[in-house]
Amino acid sequence: MKEPKKIKLEEHIVEFVCDAGEGAQKAAVSFAKVSAKMGNSLWTVEIIPSEIQPPPHTMGSTSGNRIRLSSKPVTNGGNLTNVVVAFNEMNLLSRIKGKMLANDVVVIIDNKWANDSDETIRKQYREILDDLKTKGANIYEVPIEEKTMTLIDNPQRGKNMVALGMLGYLYTRDMDILADEIRSIFKKKSKEIQDNNVALLTLGYELAKETIDFQYVIESTPFKVPMVAMNGNEAVALGAVAAGFEHCSMYPITPATSATHALSEYFGRMGGIVHQAEDEIAAIGVALGSYYAGRPTLTITSGPGMALKTEFLGLTVMTETPLVVVDVQRGGPSTGLPTKIEQGDLLSSLFSTPGDAPKVIMAPTDIEECYHVMITARKIAEEFRMLVIVLTDANLATGTQLYPRPKLSTESFPLPIDTSPIPPGTKPYDWDEETGLSRRIIPGQPGGMCRTTSLNHSPEGKVNHDPDMNQKAHRMRSRKLMTLQKSLKKPDVYGDKEGDLLVVSWGSIKGPIDEAVDNLRKEGKKVGSVSLQFLSPFPPGLKEIFSKYKKVMVVELNYSDDWDDPMVNEDTRRYSQLSMLLRSHTLVDVDCFSRVYGRPLMPMEIYDALSKKLAQKSK
Amino acid sequence: METLQLEEYIEEQCEIKNYTLEDYEGDVPRWCKGCGDFGILSSVQKMFRDEQVAPESVVAVSGIGCSSRFPHYLNTYGFHGIHGRAMTIATGVKLGRPDLKVLVTMGDGDCFSIGGGHWLHGMRYNTDMTVLVFDNEIYALTKNQVSPTTHCGTSTNTTPHGSVLKEMNVLSVMLGITNVSFLAQTASWTPGHLDKTIRAAWHHKGTAFVRILQKCPIFSPQAFGQDGKVKAPFTFLRDENGIPVDKVFEKMAPIIDHNCKDLEAAKKIAMMEETSSPLGLLYYNPSIPVYNEELHATADKITPEEKVARLNEELDKYTI
Numbered sequence: 001m002k003e004p005k006k007i008k009l010e011e012h013i014v015e016f017v018c019d020a021g022e023g024a025q026k027a028a029v030s031f032a033k034v035s036a037k038m039g040n041s042l043w044t045v046e047i048i049p050s051e052i053q054p055p056p057h058t059m060g061s062t063s064g065n066r067i068r069l070s071s072k073p074v075t076n077g078g079n080l081t082n083v084v085v086a087f088n089e090m091n092l093l094s095r096i097k098g099k100m101l102a103n104d105v106v107v108i109i110d111n112k113w114a115n116d117s118d119e120t121i122r123k124q125y126r127e128i129l130d131d132l133k134t135k136g137a138n139i140y141e142v143p144i145e146e147k148t149m150t151l152i153d154n155p156q157r158g159k160n161m162v163a164l165g166m167l168g169y170l171y172t173r174d175m176d177i178l179a180d181e182i183r184s185i186f187k188k189k190s191k192e193i194q195d196n197n198v199a200l201l202t203l204g205y206e207l208a209k210e211t212i213d214f215q216y217v218i219e220s221t222p223f224k225v226p227m228v229a230m231n232g233n234e235a236v237a238l239g240a241v242a243a244g245f246e247h248c249s250m251y252p253i254t255p256a257t258s259a260t261h262a263l264s265e266y267f268g269r270m271g272g273i274v275h276q277a278e279d280e281i282a283a284i285g286v287a288l289g290s291y292y293a294g295r296p297t298l299t300i301t302s303g304p305g306m307a308l309k310t311e312f313l314g315l316t317v318m319t320e321t322p323l324v325v326v327d328v329q330r331g332g333p334s335t336g337l338p339t340k341i342e343q344g345d346l347l348s349s350l351f352s353t354p355g356d357a358p359k360v361i362m363a364p365t366d367i368e369e370c371y372h373v374m375i376t377a378r379k380i381a382e383e384f385r386m387l388v389i390v391l392t393d394a395n396l397a398t399g400t401q402l403y404p405r406p407k408l409s410t411e412s413f414p415l416p417i418d419t420s421p422i423p424p425g426t427k428p429y430d431w432d433e434e435t436g437l438s439r440r441i442i443p444g445q446p447g448g449m450c451r452t453t454s455l456n457h458s459p460e461g462k463v464n465h466d467p468d469m470n471q472k473a474h475r476m477r478s479r480k481l482m483t484l485q486k487s488l489k490k491p492d493v494y495g496d497k498e499g500d501l502l503v504v505s506w507g508s509i510k511g512p513i514d515e516a517v518d519n520l521r522k523e524g525k526k527v528g529s530v531s532l533q534f535l536s537p538f539p540p541g542l543k544e545i546f547s548k549y550k551k552v553m554v555v556e557l558n559y560s561d562d563w564d565d566p567m568v569n570e571d572t573r574r575y576s577q578l579s580m581l582l583r584s585h586t587l588v589d590v591d592c593f594s595r596v597y598g599r600p601l602m603p604m605e606i607y608d609a610l611s612k613k614l615a616q617k618s619k
Numbered sequence: 620m621e622t623l624q625l626e627e628y629i630e631e632q633c634e635i636k637n638y639t640l641e642d643y644e645g646d647v648p649r650w651c652k653g654c655g656d657f658g659i660l661s662s663v664q665k666m667f668r669d670e671q672v673a674p675e676s677v678v679a680v681s682g683i684g685c686s687s688r689f690p691h692y693l694n695t696y697g698f699h700g701i702h703g704r705a706m707t708i709a710t711g712v713k714l715g716r717p718d719l720k721v722l723v724t725m726g727d728g729d730c731f732s733i734g735g736g737h738w739l740h741g742m743r744y745n746t747d748m749t750v751l752v753f754d755n756e757i758y759a760l761t762k763n764q765v766s767p768t769t770h771c772g773t774s775t776n777t778t779p780h781g782s783v784l785k786e787m788n789v790l791s792v793m794l795g796i797t798n799v800s801f802l803a804q805t806a807s808w809t810p811g812h813l814d815k816t817i818r819a820a821w822h823h824k825g826t827a828f829v830r831i832l833q834k835c836p837i838f839s840p841q842a843f844g845q846d847g848k849v850k851a852p853f854t855f856l857r858d859e860n861g862i863p864v865d866k867v868f869e870k871m872a873p874i875i876d877h878n879c880k881d882l883e884a885a886k887k888i889a890m891m892e893e894t895s896s897p898l899g900l901l902y903y904n905p906s907i908p909v910y911n912e913e914l915h916a917t918a919d920k921i922t923p924e925e926k927v928a929r930l931n932e933e934l935d936k937y938t939i
């Protein structure tokens with residue numbers, strides 16, 4: 001047989017989709033793991049069916065993974081899909097409808113439906129494939145199930161391994177590593193089962209070799225440091241344990257819940273507890289009570305849960321109790337898009353409480369930061385006696401990224417709970433005029449008995465209605481934000497440090513923005529980008545950074561009106577959330593480009609938006 | 620052995636730590652003259668003195684309402700929270716610090732209305748804490764609105780022509796909650812009974828719930844007998860395991876024998892329309908699992924170094 005042609009690539013995006021329960025996710029995760037072991041960077045996204053038990057052979061039952069492989073570090077899911085392996089045409093259709101596939105996509109699909117007894121299926125199978133072909137797709141119809149049945153009776157329990165073998169061939173994966181990986185998945189099963197699965201893998205490899213006359217080669221360099229692969233919710237949970245959190249009080253809500261599942265696992269072994277409260281109000285109430293009593297505690301939720309927590313957010317600020325709240329953002333308003341990404345909770349996190357409630361808001365940009373942010377958040381919460389809200393999102397929650405294995409030490413843990421006596425006369429809110437900071441007294445400390453109240457209070461912690469005292473207490477709580485702000489460093493600018501356009505963002509959209517900036521700079525455009533890890537307080541120097549560019553634009557995932565909408569004008573236009581804040585903060589005419597597609601923006605979409613902005617005559 | 624400060628050493632040797640009532644006095648109470656809350660406060664303070672409770676070992680948690688000012692007047696740690704949510708904060712304190720004693724004070728609106736969910740679930744958790752509800756059958760702090768326990772037909776600011784809903788039978792509600800372990804009722808103007816009930820509640824391990832019928836002479840003088848006169852519209856429950864009934868009360872009100880460990884009997888008493896408010900220990904079950912103990916039993920107790928080691932094992936699983 002002729003040697004297959006080798007096609008060298010810097011990166012590629014491959015999807016493996018099937019009906020729920022057919023094992024695409026398991027196979028795809030193995031594929032990703034082996035690719036990582038061989039030295040590829042990656043970003044994987046789970047494709048999750050919308051229901052628990054959807055009817056098979058429908059778009060809604062599509063389950064699987066989307067994997068971006070690269071020879072260079074990746075920070076996001078990238079552009080359109082290059083290769084898709086599908087077990088039936090409806091799985092494929094769901095990806096076409098989601099506009100996720102490149103025109104020249106390579107499709108590998110089980111051909112059994114071409115001759116299905118049901119005429120409708122035969123017809124739709126043909127139509128979908130023909131349609132794709134006319135758009136430029138390269139389609140391989142392969143007898144996946146038929147071949148699987150030469151080895152086992154129930155193809156449902158093995159065709160994922162055959163497909164995995166095919167991917168192994170297509171991407172020139174080391175089949176020994178892949179076989180080892182399969183054996184380790186089935187390590188609790190018998191040797192016979194392991195052998196059978198490896199045989200299926202080999203079968204798939206040979207099948208692909210017979211059918212496809214080329215192979216992709218994505219250059220890989222084994223990593224110099226040990227790497228970990230996990231999703232953002234697992235990173236938040238591990239980061240929380242590493243930060244020294246010992247309690248989590250929560251109420252289940254997608255897409256935050258899996259972080260608390262992970263915490264429940266870890267805490268059992270590591271001396272912590274998870275309390276599932278009766279609702280989100282109770283969840284934060286318990287967390288607040290626990291932290292007030294000295295135990296580092298967090299609560300994890302998503303938008304609707306944040307809405308319920310607002311009165312407690314205010315109480316946390318008023319009582320200057322440390323607390324960390326993680327909001328894994330999803331599409332809103334109301335129940336919105338429960339499993340999908342949006343960056344819609346920035347303004348509500350800042351302003352949902354009645355009155356002025358200064359708080360810290362942080363946003364990790366990738367999965368590695370999801371881990372590390374938890375350590376910083378706890379330290380700030382305790383040192384400043386402040387509420388820290390960490391805004392992650394559904395994309396981070398379910399995406400998997402490789403990052404250097406964190407180094408652990410007891411240094412990231414808090415000191416044991418202080419039970420030392422309190423000197424007579426110590427006040428619970430002995431505000432330092434310059435910093436607003438005061439020493440926290442913890443229940444149980446002899447001599448420190450004092451009241452903590454939701455009402456305005458004096459430094460002694462006593463209810464106080466005096467106008468000057470109310471003004472002062474507000475000033476002191478606000479002052480803490482100023483103190484923190486002074487300790488932050490000016491944010492780094494990516495790309496050109498001055499030029500025609502600066503893109504400003506926060507959270508997980510940083511990755512695709514930076515890629516778009518790279519591509520524009522390759523064309524000689526003078527563009528830079530800056531991502532804000534702190535949204536409250538803003539880091540110093542923003543106005544100065546903005547002044548170095550002709551245009552400044554925010555790109556984020558929440559709703560704003562488009563300038564080219566004929567109904568929109570200066571008076572009516574509603575801006576996106578971060579741009580609104582930055583406009584008032586800097587008095588710079590910050591524009592915005594934002595979408596609520598329920599998925600991350602692709603680098604190419606951002607590239608288009610930035611190009612348009614650059615070409616615009618006026619600011 | 621822990622090293623003690625000199626003063627502590629002397630104190631310990633001479634046992635001079637002798638708490639007096641003053642040690643439990645916080646700010647001067649600002650309730651109205653004749654308010655039933657005063658009696659409850661002094662009853663708690665007396666109990667602390669008698670039991671020689673270390674003030675720093677107690678956290679008093681409340682919501683919002685006249686009754687919720689309680690922690691300010693008690694010189695322990697105190698958390699005056701937000702309306703309806705005291706049970707959640709208290710649960711957090713106990714879960715976070717099982718070594719602290721937790722006392723919750725709420726009003727009837729606070730507990731049975733806005734805090735309804737937390738009330739039911741708090742009882743079901745059976746976290747170790749003492750819960751006192753000051754039930755004046757009215758919203759007092761917000762000036763005279765109907766409460767879930769206001770008697771049907773009562774004229775209030777929101778029901779000027781008489782309230783239309785029948786009052787909530789909170790005792791029978793609680794007897795229907797899985798895990799209820801201690802449920803008592805007493806009144807702010809039956810001092811001996813109040814003291815004994817609060818003391819029994821304090822010693823209970825689990826959620827000890829005490830509904831205290833409380834006089835608000837300003838907004839609900841009609842609720843429990845006329846004009847503050849001790850006209851007792853209640854029945855005492857007598858039981859050797861329950862709250863002892865003083866001789867003086869025997870002449871004042873009917874007494875019925877009740878076995879507080881008998882849930883069905885308790886339910887019957889709670890449901891009896893013709894009997895006026897039963898005072899005493901309605902239900903008692905010391906063998907219900909205590910939430911904070913159960914939950915903490917699920918977690919291994921380890922040193923920070925061991926935690927790092929286990930975290931590393933966890934990271935191994937994610938390592939490529």
Ligand SMILES: Cc1ncc(C[n+]2csc(CCOP(=O)(O)OP(=O)(O)O)c2C)c(N)n1
Binds near residue numbers: 686726
């Ligand atoms: C969220 C919220 N809603 C309403 C109020 C207003 N409010 C304060 S106390 C109270 C009710 C007080 O009645 P109760 O709980 O029976 O306590 P009492 O004053 O009678 O002791 C209300 C409605 C509030 N503080 N917070």
Ligand code: SF4
Binds near residue numbers: 834
């Ligand atoms: S209004 Fe009623 S409950 Fe409130 S302090 Fe006055 S008497 Fe007590």
